[in-house]
Amino acid sequence: MAWTGNVLRVNLTERTCSKEPLNKDWALSYLGQRGLATKYLTEEIDPKIDALSPDNKLIMATGPLTGTPASTAGRYSVITKSPLTGTVACSNSGGFIGMEFKNAGWDMIIFEGKASSPVYLYLENEQAQLLPADEIWGQSVWQIDEWLHNRHQDPLLRIAAVGRSAEQGCLFSGIINDLHRAAGRSGVGTVMASKNLKAVAVRGTRGVGNIKDPVAFMQAVNAGKKVLVEGPVTSEGLPTYGTQVLMNVINEVGAMPTRNFKDVQFEGAAKISAEAMHEPRPTDGKPNLVTNAACFGCTIACGRISTIAGSHFTITNKPEYRGASGGLEYEAAWALGSDTGVDDLDALTYVNFLCNEDGMDPISLGSTIAAAMELYESGIITKEQTGGIELKFGSAEALVKLTELTAKGEGFGREIGLGSKRLCEKYGRPELSMTVKGQEFPAYDPRGIQGMGLAYATSNRGACHLRGYTVSSEIMGLPEKTDPLITDGKAALVKAFQDATAAVDSAGLCVFSTFSWTMADIAPQIAAACDGDWTVDSLLETGERIWNLERKFNLDAGLTGADDNLPERLLKEAAKTGPAKGKVNDLAKMLPEYYQLRGWTQEGIPKAETLTRLSV
Amino acid sequence: MLKSLQIEPEKCTGCLQCELACSYHHEGVFNPSKSRIKVFTFHHEGRFAPYTCTQCAEAWCLHTCPVEAITINLTTGAKEVGTEQCVGCKVCTIACPFGTINYQVETGKVAKCDLCGGDPECAKACPTSAIAYVDAEQTGYQRMRAHAAQSIQSL
Numbered sequence: 001m002a003w004t005g006n007v008l009r010v011n012l013t014e015r016t017c018s019k020e021p022l023n024k025d026w027a028l029s030y031l032g033q034r035g036l037a038t039k040y041l042t043e044e045i046d047p048k049i050d051a052l053s054p055d056n057k058l059i060m061a062t063g064p065l066t067g068t069p070a071s072t073a074g075r076y077s078v079i080t081k082s083p084l085t086g087t088v089a090c091s092n093s094g095g096f097i098g099m100e101f102k103n104a105g106w107d108m109i110i111f112e113g114k115a116s117s118p119v120y121l122y123l124e125n126e127q128a129q130l131l132p133a134d135e136i137w138g139q140s141v142w143q144i145d146e147w148l149h150n151r152h153q154d155p156l157l158r159i160a161a162v163g164r165s166a167e168q169g170c171l172f173s174g175i176i177n178d179l180h181r182a183a184g185r186s187g188v189g190t191v192m193a194s195k196n197l198k199a200v201a202v203r204g205t206r207g208v209g210n211i212k213d214p215v216a217f218m219q220a221v222n223a224g225k226k227v228l229v230e231g232p233v234t235s236e237g238l239p240t241y242g243t244q245v246l247m248n249v250i251n252e253v254g255a256m257p258t259r260n261f262k263d264v265q266f267e268g269a270a271k272i273s274a275e276a277m278h279e280p281r282p283t284d285g286k287p288n289l290v291t292n293a294a295c296f297g298c299t300i301a302c303g304r305i306s307t308i309a310g311s312h313f314t315i316t317n318k319p320e321y322r323g324a325s326g327g328l329e330y331e332a333a334w335a336l337g338s339d340t341g342v343d344d345l346d347a348l349t350y351v352n353f354l355c356n357e358d359g360m361d362p363i364s365l366g367s368t369i370a371a372a373m374e375l376y377e378s379g380i381i382t383k384e385q386t387g388g389i390e391l392k393f394g395s396a397e398a399l400v401k402l403t404e405l406t407a408k409g410e411g412f413g414r415e416i417g418l419g420s421k422r423l424c425e426k427y428g429r430p431e432l433s434m435t436v437k438g439q440e441f442p443a444y445d446p447r448g449i450q451g452m453g454l455a456y457a458t459s460n461r462g463a464c465h466l467r468g469y470t471v472s473s474e475i476m477g478l479p480e481k482t483d484p485l486i487t488d489g490k491a492a493l494v495k496a497f498q499d500a501t502a503a504v505d506s507a508g509l510c511v512f513s514t515f516s517w518t519m520a521d522i523a524p525q526i527a528a529a530c531d532g533d534w535t536v537d538s539l540l541e542t543g544e545r546i547w548n549l550e551r552k553f554n555l556d557a558g559l560t561g562a563d564d565n566l567p568e569r570l571l572k573e574a575a576k577t578g579p580a581k582g583k584v585n586d587l588a589k590m591l592p593e594y595y596q597l598r599g600w601t602q603e604g605i606p607k608a609e610t611l612t613r614l615s616v
Numbered sequence: 617m618l619k620s621l622q623i624e625p626e627k628c629t630g631c632l633q634c635e636l637a638c639s640y641h642h643e644g645v646f647n648p649s650k651s652r653i654k655v656f657t658f659h660h661e662g663r664f665a666p667y668t669c670t671q672c673a674e675a676w677c678l679h680t681c682p683v684e685a686i687t688i689n690l691t692t693g694a695k696e697v698g699t700e701q702c703v704g705c706k707v708c709t710i711a712c713p714f715g716t717i718n719y720q721v722e723t724g725k726v727a728k729c730d731l732c733g734g735d736p737e738c739a740k741a742c743p744t745s746a747i748a749y750v751d752a753e754q755t756g757y758q759r760m761r762a763h764a765a766q767s768i769q770s771l
Binding site: 179292 | 631633649659
């Protein structure tokens, strides 16, 4: 129950769409979405394959709660092998398309093979068709969104698509849905484009029912909503300021990576913060922020809808960018701003629009441009490589120009599209790449927030804040405060966050709900909706099972414990200012304890008894 | 006291909880496409607008129905569709100036807001009070109050 029980298998090589029953035993062990789709992926592909070959598969998966009124239950994820990291990739997105998949009657869609020419999937309830996409290949997500709505004469069609960057092989391209929500990280869009699959357009009118105990479910859902209203982060901080509420906070604690992690505080942070987004601009008297916005079913509504001043240099001759669209989240504002040293709010908003329009992960984009800026300022690359761009830290013009090039795979943008690891290796300075397993860091400096160093090093998809967000405890004191500058207890903290998050993701809920919800708020909602025995303990065990399954995939793909590492800069170059001044990240103190708590060997390999205990 | 739905679009975040509540109450499933209240998104303006039947006093749908399937609920004032009588001719969907009565393919009948018998689920589910159920004679009072607040600032 709660699952629809239907899986759509789309063979792009053969151009066939077929329906098959969901594997119920796996659903009871892996819940849904991230966990369940990872189970399918590991059963169906060899982890050693080339991620961009037709042998790779790409799964779009909902959770059992997706489409129900449980607050934040609008999520879906894309699971595949990542071309950026070589690890399992799982990129989670909000918006409305997850709900639409569910309303059309599907738990997940498995794409396999490769189409001989561009296609898109048109899905209307149980009717699935692959239609030619030659006409829209080479166009941006925003362009084809309009085209598809017109073509099918259906304003309620929900669309997920890849942009030009993915077509051009940019390794950090995401899949954009509902114009500005993204399954953003790890190059899941690159895999989609490699299959000649341009878009998925879906309309579902069947509804989501199949709730095990509707009365108990509505009680649990309403109790959950009440908790979100009572929590200050979910009722005030996030709706008013979005994730950008963190910009000034993280800067003050000295964990704001700046100029490719050379510094840990950014002097321009206030100018690109949430508070700045509310301030009327001197140019047109309007604030950057138009309104907050919710994803499907979300009673928090942290989303930002922004505009750029019409006179701003980025859009002076581009009226198509004058309307409102998805504004800056903290990660994007940090990567595009602080990490590149750019403090021009409207320039960052424009670059963010381009990331949405052509499906680029703004974290990887900003970080890679930051690495390129350091290469340039160190004299390793010159205008000869950049095509005449003066690539200095703090240059909004350089950031904008390079983003436009990367979006279309042109000029030096093609090299940015390789990601920071490959770029820095190419120019003989691999140590300047701020990545783990080839994926760029998010917005928390592990010298100032020690637990995040371990979370980054051990994340199953490369550096990521969403796999174990210990910032919640170390900075915000949720569910309880720990000292960000010490390593004691962080191994257990990271493991606890990783396991819980894997379960939350797999339910179809948003991890931001956990700024107020504990697993005790979540378990009753899942238990009332789904078959199976879902308690706090069983959910945490499910999360641990998922974590070990992902780990096993990565080890089978050829990664080792040696890949659980951080760049030298974070281990050897001390923070220069702020509360963490003089600190490096003490990963070596935390990692062995973490392995032990996980039931892994000293080399980071899950022991047989651990896998047996978890039935992996 | 007769009550009405009071909709303040500026408070709406576009979450669709109202559509879920409406469809669950009327259809027994969570299905936005079957909701009698709809939230429209105006992306480039950054605006959301919930919209549903305003329960006109002289209702076009009611007057035009050839089989008198639409009647007034004397307690709530809602114009309700009698599904037994409705023949699915859709004349009411043409007559309604606001488009808030619509045909459902599965049932072959029309459906519209019936105020849930006097306890509208959409208003209860709305997390931001963009939809409220208030005294029918006071639906403008919130806005009046806001303007009144502005007027005293210049005193």
